[in-house]
Amino acid sequence: MNTPLTVAATSPPNLQPPKGLRVRLREFAGYFAVSVFALALDMGVLIGLVERLHWNYLPAAAVAFMAGSLLAFAGSSALVFREHRYRHWLSGFLGFTLIGMLGLGINLAVLWLGVDIAGLDYRWGKLGAAGCSFLFNFALRKLTLFSLNTGSPSP
Template identity: 40%
Template sequence: MIAQLFIKPTNKGKIQLFRYFFVGGAAFAVDFGLLWLLTEWGLSYLLSTAFSFVAGLTINYALSVRWVFRDHTLHSHIIEFVFFAAIGVVGLGMNEAIMWMATELAGLYYLGSKLISTAVVFFWNFTARKYLLFYGKK
């Protein structure tokens, strides 16, 4: 069971979602930490969100292609990363919109807003990437 969840390559969606949770957690830690650091150093929270997002995206891609998704729709890693990033850019737009609405309109602290946006964008990213880039052989 442990090998199925953590070691063996798989196309099973539930196991991939389980693994993506950890990958997302690592990417989130980088994203959240960098957001906090850059904002505390004086950058606007919206600009910090963009920079921290790119760092998280890079971590997410590297871990996803190594551990979560076995089969690739595209054969070029460069083109694959471009599409992976494009899905992420849609997620960034969602992230920025949620951050702004939750912070400016709802009056939440920006780090609380980040928690909300992360939950929403997590499911968008996993679903889009699994079914558009790493769907696997049926």
């Protein structure tokens, strides 16, 4: 005796990442986009100071990095992160700048290694340094400035 074949209807698997991960990915992508513009400003100031004003590349990199940090703070606060711990923009900017100073140390160290040790052109060294400081700055800023929970990043 033949019995009809029945197939149970199943819904397709949910391929969306969990909400907390989606938020973090959106923030990372937004921070990356803001950082691209900040890096463009940073590189423009660096090249202008070195090529036009004949500054040494290390102090020029410090000034250029701070110019990019100002743009990164404004963009991060206004466009990227919906949550933040600071009550006033000035305290947020100070925290952002302090983390940026740590990032600047990483930036200068990697730049020095690339240029003086590895023999790279300062522009290539700057790109590697920017990548290292970007990852450091994003992680520390997210954990300390742009979340509401005291013990963990926001969902």
